[in-house]
Amino acid sequence: MxxxxxxxxxxxxxxxxxxxxxxxxxxxxxxxxxxxxxxxxxxxxxxxxxxxxxxxxxxxxxxxxxxxxxxxxxxxxxxxxxxxxxxxxxxxxxxxxxxxxxxxxxxxxxxxxxxxxxxxxxxxxxxxxxxxxxxxxxFVAGGAPAPALPTALDPAVLREGLVLIGASTGGTEAIKDVLTALPEEMPGIVMVQHMPEMFTASFARRLDSLCNMRVKEAEQGERILPGHAYLAPGHSHLAVRRGPAGYVCELQRSEPVNRHRPSVDVLFHSGAQVVGPRGLGVILTGMGKDGAQGMLAMHRSGMWTIGQDKESCVVYGMPREAAEIGAVDEVVPLGQIGQRILARLRQPARRIH
Known part of the structure; x- marks a missing residue:
């Protein structure tokens, strides 16, 4: 009880x-x-x-x-x-x-x-x-943006790469920890955090005030630019598609997936289809299984996938579900995920097995 x-x-x-x-x-x-x-x-x-x-x-x-x-x-x-x-x-x-x-x-x-x-x-x-x-x-108050870090990323990675992040319970702090560890010079980042519609714009503004990169709520048809992170609005699924000039945000007001809209699985499945080995997927703390199947699809497409470890999760649900079905390439403590993203982006994309 x-x-x-x-x-x-x-x-x-x-x-x-x-x-x-x-x-x-x-x-x-x-x-x-x-x-x-x-x-x-x-x-x-x-x-x-x-x-x-x-x-x-x-x-x-x-x-x-x-x-x-x-x-x-x-x-x-x-x-x-x-x-x-x-x-x-x-x-x-x-x-x-x-x-x-x-x-x-x-x-x-x-x-x-x-x-x-x-x-x-x-x-x-x-x-x-x-x-x-x-x-x-x-328990510390929000401060100034993190200092810029050297990336030495290949221009092709900045242009063709994409980082996809999904989170739920405990994810607002986890996403903040990951993004503040990253420099401005990054491929585009697209994110889903389970959250009511009236909170996502405020969350994006809060992240934008703390991070080196520009953070905003995603808009329909918006081009995904390097040095920018896009958060799914609380009323719609967020997917990525290929446009004439690169990756584009696509918002969908279709039915909830895994009881969620936005759903991490919707974003991750789109990444598997559109980005493949040029991308990198991260699944963070959260209850349930949303994102596990999408992460498996990204892994099979050749994308490198990272799961937050049990000890640093508020709720070890979504990362556990992804790890148990073989969707995660490496399990990393929250405080090291930003470093591992940068390290993987510096390496050549792997072949699809």
Missing amino acids: IKVLVVDDSAVMRNLLTELINEPRAIRVVGSAANAAEAERMIDRLHPDVLTLDVEMPGTDGLQLLERVMHTRPLPVVMISGLTERGSDITFRALELGAVDFVAKPRRDPINGLRPYAEEIREKIRTAHAARLIAPER
């Missing part, structure tokens, strides 16, 4: 979340708190397994409480975030501080609007309970 403590300043929201979260014989809300002081007392008394935490609260807000909890009594935390620009910025800061995941409150009528997401909320609580917590020494 997973014991949950709900923290929200709204009594109506606390009651609703309690109703939606409780699951017979699996998940039980053991208490609810209206503010930070009450929450800290309940944590000491009730010993919950997972905390759900409202982002914006009066007095000591969700971020301040999260930081205190993660330093004094680390717990898996799922943030409850409003679908606003301010809400998304605070949510990304919460993920930096160690929150495992977040639930987005619908902008209109958040009380009734949350009801259809009951199973998603419970799934995120289950995932958080199984997640690896990030060590407190990683």
